[in-house]
Amino acid sequence: MHAEVPIAAYLILAAVLFSIGVGAFLIKRNLITVFMSIELMLNAVNLTFVAFAHEWHQIGGQIFVFFVMVVAAAEAAVGLAIIIAIFRTRQTLNVDQIDLMKS
């Protein structure tokens, strides 16, 4: 049996994951969960890179995903350090109460 999956199905799956990431980014009120939905969006984009790398038989897409992973690791380290610093000064993780630049 040769049940092949069209590349478009992978792209649609990535679109679903990316849209859920966008929705979670806008809806969630916890700073850490907002940061996690950014990671979800990065993962969805990585899936499109791998799918296109498979489609056009190019290694470049996979190398791009590798660099995205490295940058995401660095970003997570710095971002979570910023979250710890915010929690230390303001004692909250709710994004509605972190409005120092608003007034």
Add this chain to the structure above:
Amino acid sequence: MHLALFIIFGALAVAGALNLLLQRHPINSALSLVVVMLSLAVLYWSLGAEFLAAAQVIVYSGAIMVFFVFVIMLLNAGAEERTTGSRAAYLAGIPGAAAIFCLLSFVFLTERNALGSTAIGGYLSHVTSNISELSAVLFTKLLLPFEVTSVLILVAILGAVVLARKEQ
């Protein structure tokens, strides 16, 4: 076989992402994000990216998510509360996400015929190992960007240490 793998792990990834959206406690969201990342690793493997599947398990669901769970437990983050801002976010967030999804799937479906389909464990250019091909490019043509990322990680370590340090 390939179709079954795609359906099972694609559904698992979407279910994990929806669970991230619906759970109110950050630790539940973090664990469902681990589910999403592990099922994406299986999909990478089925697309012939074995190295990236391993790196996804080790770097994303291993290192990054452990770091997230560590910070959630360190800050003792509880369930998020509903505020007036969250109602406004529901009004803006759900239509915005739906619009982005409609746009992306419209583009992908109109270009569906230009794209092919995939057999399991597809290879890139008749090289036996995915890792050898990846490393050959990474350590010859892209050596400078590869070295620059090590500087980036060093800067990130220094930034994390400086930011998380207690003020004197």
